[in-house]
Amino acid sequence: MLANIxxxxxxxxxxxxxxASARAMKTMGLTDLVLVTPRQFPDPEASRxxxxxxxxxxxxxxxxxxxxxxxxxxxxxGASARLRSLPLPHFDEPADMAQTLVGNAAEDPVALxxxxxxxxxxxxEIRRCSHQVSIPANxxxxxxxxxxxxxxxxxxxxxxxxxxxxxxxRPARPTPERQPTREQLDHFHAHLARVMQASGxxxxxxxxxxxxxxxxxxxxxxxxxxxxxxxxxxxxxxxxRPGD
Amino acid sequence: MLANIxxxxxxxxxxxxxxASARAMKTMGLTDLVLVTPRQFPDPEASRxxxxxxxxxxxxxxxxxxxxxxxxxxxxxGASARLRSLPLPHFDEPADMAQTLVGNAAEDPVALxxxxxxxxxxxxEIRRCSHQVSIPANxxxxxxxxxxxxxxxxxxxxxxxxxxxxxxxRPARPTPERQPTREQLDHFHAHLARVMQASGxxxxxxxxxxxxxxxxxxxxxxxxxxxxxxxxxxxxxxxxRPGD
Numbered sequence: 135m136l137a138n139i140x141x142x143x144x145x146x147x148x149x150x151x152x153x154a155s156a157r158a159m160k161t162m163g164l165t166d167l168v169l170v171t172p173r174q175f176p177d178p179e180a181s182r183x184x185x186x187x188x189x190x191x192x193x194x195x196x197x198x199x200x201x202x203x204x205x206x207x208x209x210x211x212g213a214s215a216r217l218r219s220l221p222l223p224h225f226d227e228p229a230d231m232a233q234t235l236v237g238n239a240a241e242d243p244v245a246l247x248x249x250x251x252x253x254x255x256x257x258x259e260i261r262r263c264s265h266q267v268s269i270p271a272n273x274x275x276x277x278x279x280x281x282x283x284x285x286x287x288x289x290x291x292x293x294x295x296x297x298x299x300x301x302x303x304r305p306a307r308p309t310p311e312r313q314p315t316r317e318q319l320d321h322f323h324a325h326l327a328r329v330m331q332a333s334g335x336x337x338x339x340x341x342x343x344x345x346x347x348x349x350x351x352x353x354x355x356x357x358x359x360x361x362x363x364x365x366x367x368x369x370x371x372x373x374x375r376p377g378d
Numbered sequence: 379m380l381a382n383i384x385x386x387x388x389x390x391x392x393x394x395x396x397x398a399s400a401r402a403m404k405t406m407g408l409t410d411l412v413l414v415t416p417r418q419f420p421d422p423e424a425s426r427x428x429x430x431x432x433x434x435x436x437x438x439x440x441x442x443x444x445x446x447x448x449x450x451x452x453x454x455x456g457a458s459a460r461l462r463s464l465p466l467p468h469f470d471e472p473a474d475m476a477q478t479l480v481g482n483a484a485e486d487p488v489a490l491x492x493x494x495x496x497x498x499x500x501x502x503e504i505r506r507c508s509h510q511v512s513i514p515a516n517x518x519x520x521x522x523x524x525x526x527x528x529x530x531x532x533x534x535x536x537x538x539x540x541x542x543x544x545x546x547x548r549p550a551r552p553t554p555e556r557q558p559t560r561e562q563l564d565h566f567h568a569h570l571a572r573v574m575q576a577s578g579x580x581x582x583x584x585x586x587x588x589x590x591x592x593x594x595x596x597x598x599x600x601x602x603x604x605x606x607x608x609x610x611x612x613x614x615x616x617x618x619r620p621g622d
Contacts, residue, residue, distance in 0.1 A: 158526055163516045186519055221601070226549050269533070270540060270549055272407045275430055282402055282529045285522070289513070289530050296514060305470050305514055357465070 136295055138239040140166040142203045142247040149174050153183030154281035160187035162288035167194040168203045200259050208242040212255050212263035215277050220260055225267040228287055232294035251280050311357030322361055323348050325368045380539055382483040384410040386447045386491045393418050397427030398525035404431035406532035411438040412447045444506050452486040456499050456507035459521050464504055469511040472531055476538035495524050555601030566605055567592050569612050
């Protein structure tokens with residue numbers, strides 16, 4: 135599915151942007167990179183900026199036209215910073231674009247097309263697209279660096295993919311800590327209340343103060359280990375009360 | 379509100395990453411940049427990569443410790459690629475982190491903290507944070523370039539800000555085209571049906587075929603201008619039928 139999602143860079147000027155784009159792609163599970171008449175490629179800068187994604191750079195296909203790059207694609211989304219007068223279907227939200235792209239990529243190749251650093255895509259190139267997408271940005275300064283735009287859109291594509299129904303993507307998590315039982319929590323509350331009274335902080339049982347502190351600790355969701363730690367602290371406080 | 383959101387870069391090695399991060403920030407409406415003991419700063423590379431965000435670099439505060447950088451902040455989120463054994467509250471989803479950050483930024487300064495390119499943040503530095511966030515990525519290659527991580531998280535922060543209830547952010551849109559009336563659409567359907575019959579494509583009125591084509595055109599949501607264009611084409615086809 136992600137393998138069906140092609141990133142097409144049209145006439146990239148700086149080879150470093152090719153490398154940085156490849157790295158951005160790989161962090162988001164994409165691998166299919168196609169370059170349309172890059173100004174300077176291959177180039178050491180492309181490899182350097184690619185970091186651990188040199189394989190994507192090495193396997194990148196170089197073609198002579200956008201037509202050639204997307205001929206087999208069922209959806210072609212042009213990333214465009216500026217609005218066009220052409221009434222091509224337009225996604226204001228990259229997240230919405232990503233939903234449709236990932237959906238179509240289940241069966242067929244699809245493409246996300248990026249233009250030149252300074253000039254973006256020409257109107258003829260936009261005509262080769264089925265959709266446009268722009269990245270909502272600061273109205274006073276809204277042009278992202280090319281590889282940053284690739285990173286943001288790839289991030290949204292990866293997000294749509296991992297959150298789709300039936301996805302088996304799981305974030306790496308440490309083994310969850312065991313939670314205390316109600317009885318263990320009750321013992322802790324009683325211990326806390328004893329220490330508050332014995333210290334003189336409360337002169338008598340005070341339900342409101344006690345339950346406020348209980349609520350605070352409840353929000354922290356202490357694990358069993360942490361509750362033990364707190365009980366240990368309370369015991370130490372009981373043993374070292376001033377005046378003993 | 380966005381002005382209350384501080385980006386803190388800890389011991390950045392490459393000055394180019396400082397510049398590229400500043401650019402990423404500015405595209406997403408952020409302006410407050412603080413550098414904790416950067417290796418090499420100021421530096422021409424920082425200015426060069428900043429592009430139109432040189433003002434952020436020029437105004438960046440340089441401090442000697444993370445403690446100093448975030449002393450006045452009510453929420454400090456550490457961006458961390460790797461999991462820690464410290465049970466700090468952790469956001470799996472940058473979007474969730476952004477909601478809380480933007481909420482807190484209404485009244486007070488908050489911070490998003492990024493570590494060194496190779497080593498991230500130390501455990502001591504994580505202890506200075508109230509939360510951690512990671513960017514879900516390719517399990518086989520999940521470390522984003524520093525300025526790319528800044529771009530992605532800044533993008534989510536800007537998104538949370540512009541989509542909040544009461545936001546007055548509006549994407550730039552061309553003036554919407556005027557839609558045709560039902561009567562104009564009926565005339566178009568009738569014209570289309572006439573041409574289909576006159577051409578021999580339909581030998582008699584065929585409700586199913588006609589309504590299928592009507593549905594296709596309806597999905598395209600033609601504007602008034604486009605409908606005129608289609609009517610003009612149909613008229614030209616009527617005038618040039620073979621055999622006339």
